[in-house]
Amino acid sequence: xxxxxxxxxxxxAVAVFPIAYSLYISFFSMKLTRPNRTPFVGLKNYTxxxxxxxxxxxxxxTVSFSLVSVTAIALIALLVSLxxxxxxxxxxxxSTILLVPWAIPYVANALMWKWxxxxxxxxxxxxxxxxDFIDKYMVWLGDQDKTLFLIANAFVWKEVPLATILLLxxxxxxxxxxYAAARVDGATVWQRFVHVTLPAMKPGFxxxxxxxxxxxxxxxxxxxxxxxxxxxxASHVLSWHIYVETFRNLSFGSGAAMSYLLAIATFALSYLxxxxxxxxx
Amino acid sequence: xxxxxxxxxxxxxxxxxxxxxxxIVQRLVIFASAIVVAAYVLAPVSxxxxxxxxxxxxxxxxxxxxxxxxxxxxxxEAIFTAGNDEPVTYDTRSGTDPAAGDFIPSTAENxxxxxxxxxxxxxxxxxxxxxxxxxxxYAIAKIRFWGRNASVYFILITRVIPDIAxxxxxxxxxxxxxxxxxxxxxxITYLAITVPFTVFILIQYFEGLxxxxDKAARVDGCSRFQALIKVFLPLSMPSLVAVVLFTxxxxxxxxxxxxxxxxxxxxxxxxxxxxSFTSDFTVSFSFLNAAGVLAVVPPVIVxxxxxxxxxxxxxxxxxxx
Numbered sequence: 015x016x017x018x019x020x021x022x023x024x025x026x027a028v029a030v031f032p033i034a035y036s037l038y039i040s041f042f043s044m045k046l047t048r049p050n051r052t053p054f055v056g057l058k059n060y061t062x063x064x065x066x067x068x069x070x071x072x073x074x075x076t077v078s079f080s081l082v083s084v085t086a087i088a089l090i091a092l093l094v095s096l097x098x099x100x101x102x103x104x105x106x107x108x109s110t111i112l113l114v115p116w117a118i119p120y121v122a123n124a125l126m127w128k129w130x131x132x133x134x135x136x137x138x139x140x141x142x143x144x145x146d147f148i149d150k151y152m153v154w155l156g157d158q159d160k161t162l163f164l165i166a167n168a169f170v171w172k173e174v175p176l177a178t179i180l181l182l183x184x185x186x187x188x189x190x191x192x193y194a195a196a197r198v199d200g201a202t203v204w205q206r207f208v209h210v211t212l213p214a215m216k217p218g219f220x221x222x223x224x225x226x227x228x229x230x231x232x233x234x235x236x237x238x239x240x241x242x243x244x245x246x247x248a249s250h251v252l253s254w255h256i257y258v259e260t261f262r263n264l265s266f267g268s269g270a271a272m273s274y275l276l277a278i279a280t281f282a283l284s285y286l287x288x289x290x291x292x293x294x295x
Numbered sequence: 296x297x298x299x300x301x302x303x304x305x306x307x308x309x310x311x312x313x314x315x316x317x318x319i320v321q322r323l324v325i326f327a328s329a330i331v332v333a334a335y336v337l338a339p340v341s342x343x344x345x346x347x348x349x350x351x352x353x354x355x356x357x358x359x360x361x362x363x364x365x366x367x368x369x370x371x372e373a374i375f376t377a378g379n380d381e382p383v384t385y386d387t388r389s390g391t392d393p394a395a396g397d398f399i400p401s402t403a404e405n406x407x408x409x410x411x412x413x414x415x416x417x418x419x420x421x422x423x424x425x426x427x428x429x430x431x432x433y434a435i436a437k438i439r440f441w442g443r444n445a446s447v448y449f450i451l452i453t454r455v456i457p458d459i460a461x462x463x464x465x466x467x468x469x470x471x472x473x474x475x476x477x478x479x480x481x482x483i484t485y486l487a488i489t490v491p492f493t494v495f496i497l498i499q500y501f502e503g504l505x506x507x508x509d510k511a512a513r514v515d516g517c518s519r520f521q522a523l524i525k526v527f528l529p530l531s532m533p534s535l536v537a538v539v540l541f542t543x544x545x546x547x548x549x550x551x552x553x554x555x556x557x558x559x560x561x562x563x564x565x566x567x568x569x570x571s572f573t574s575d576f577t578v579s580f581s582f583l584n585a586a587g588v589l590a591v592v593p594p595v596i597v598x599x600x601x602x603x604x605x606x607x608x609x610x611x612x613x614x615x616x
Contacts, residue, residue: 017434017519018446020427021494028487029453032464039463094332102325110602111336117598118340119548121566122590125573126343129584137342140359151357171339179605232457235550235566239573253459261555266463273460281455 033277040271046264059271069272071247072255075162079251080230083166083173087226088219090170091177096211098178099185116175124239127168131155131240155241158248165236165249173229177222184218185211223287228280252276340591347371347584354581370585373399374406399582400572405560406586409568410593416478416564417546420485424493424542425535427486432497433523437509447498454491458551461487466555480556481564485549489542496541500534501527536604540597547594565590 040059044052063069098109115123130137133153142148155161188211196206234253237243243250243258252272260269346354348366435446465484474480504527512522528535550566557563563571569590572583598605 017430017438021431021450021490022446024423024427024486024490025450025453028483029456029461029491032461032468032487033456035464035468036460039467093328097325097328097332100325102322102329104329108329108333110599111333113598113602113605114340114595115336117544117594118591119550119566119569119594121548121550121569122587125569125583125587126339128573129346129580129587130339130342132580135355135357135359135580137339137359140357144358171335175336228455228457232459234459235570238550238554239570253457256459256462260463266467270463273457273463277456277460280457281452284455 044267095181120235428493436501
């Protein structure tokens with residue numbers, strides 16, 4: 015098919031080939047520190063990972079970061095989309111304002127939050143101090159227990175708008191006679207929400223869950239700019255681990271093995287969401 | 296509400312009054328939540344903007360000045376005049392202690408070129424996306440052929456792969472092609488990220504247009520290609536705009552791949568330069584914030600201008616099925 019040829023050529027070259035190549039590399043011990051010796055090691059890169067505490071730590075932090083942020087994104091986006099589905103004065107302005115975080119580059123977002131969390135002059139310290147919640151300035155990103163949450167907060171702020179738009183699209187597709195019928199049947203506001211609104215939002219939720227989970231488990235920029243995996247290893251997530259392993263330790267083989275595992279996990283999760291929440295894409 | 300009796304009840308409850316109060320309460324709740332949402336979204340950005348207009352002495356005040364007391368444009372001035380003369384620092388201008396962070400990085404002069412790089416890459420990616428994406432989406436939506444479903448799944452699967460998994464193979468390939476530190480390397484790799492999405496959105500939209508259009512065009516003697524150009528493209532403007540917008544923003548904002556493949560100002564994009572500022576501990580905060588504002592302005596303007604197409608473009612793409 016002539017029309018399809020360009021797309022297939024492009025995707026073959028820029029997506030399929032790299033992935034196949036990534037699998038290939040993952041079977042070799044490829045270290046740029048000794049570029050001429052790249053022995054085939056079979057599954058060793060993978061089996062090494064199984065016993066690697068740093069790897070499992072990174073996996074665990076990725077899972078908690080994703081759980082926290084995706085849950086928050088879905089809940090906030092649900093509330094905001096319900097709000098935007100109402101008719102009120104200023105609705106259009108609000109929905110335009112909502113686009114701002116979505117359009118902001120991730121790096122600019124990271125920069126902005128780094129400035130907000132700044133330990134000497136940041137807005138978070140300033141605000142909490144003025145409101146008397148804290149009596150001295152805190153080193154927010156230096157706190158092992160809070161770091162992951164603070165990064166998640168920056169991530170959620172950036173992601174809520176798109177999730178909201180996706181959910182709003184589902185909400186708008188609900189025919190109004192469904193609500194009329196439910197009213198005639200004497201359904202309360204809550205019953206209408208549970209039995210009419212929520213089921214209709216399923217496709218929207220499916221998209222949000224797939225998209226945001228994928229974004230969360232592969233997210234890199236905020237970790238790079240805000241904490242570089244620190245303090246200690248508090249924000250050492252999988253994407254950061256792959257970056258360090260590949261481009262700082264120059265260990266391409268095991269980096270590729272991890273990337274490949276991450277790709278498989280992402281794919282499996284998306285499949286799971288599609289099976290549980292939707293019929294088809 | 297409609298389950299209330301229509302005839303006025305005999306007892307003393309005034310239903311009409313109750314309904315009115317209910318409506319006012321509802322209004323108030325909606326209004327209050329709208330304010331909360333707007334504040335949540337705008338507060339961080341406003342602070343970034345506010346600090347971009349503060350002087351270096353004001354920006355380090357404790358507690359922070361939420362609104363600049365002596366607003367200044369000198370941070371932006373520093374960016375736009377950087378590279379004209381000697382490396383400019385606020386230090387040379389105001390005579391304060393450079394250790395206090397009153398410093399403009401020497402790479403500041405790369406800021407405007409990096410914006411140009413971002414713009415070039417994003418524009419090329421948008422054009423290439425339309426060139427390969429539109430015919431493919433048309434074919435999948437309107438032509439029955441063997442392997443049609445398989446093509447859809449193939450395209451979807453390529454988007455599930457995390458960018459980080461593409462980094463290593465891309466790096467090796469691009470190094471081998473001698474394309475490291477060129478804009479071309481970014482254009483190629485961004486296609487991998489954007490094309491599946493483009494095709495996906497357009498398929499949904501084309502499928503929504505009636506098949507009869509296609510048939511009528513063919514009866515009138517159009518080739519498949521002419522039918523696509525003359526009949527379908529004009530009708531699919533909203534989804535095309537949505538695609539352009541998404542692709543542009545993705546390319547403008549991308550960071551990870553650009554971080555790997557660019558090294559000098561010849562190919563560095565805006566996000567990379569911005570990130571390089573943040574790792575410099577002596578950098579001026581107010582300068583950094585001004586740079587941040589510059590990075591935010593173009594994509595936000597683009598998004599707001601095309602705002603109404605986003606939902607219609609997504610409606611085409613999202614609610615089917």
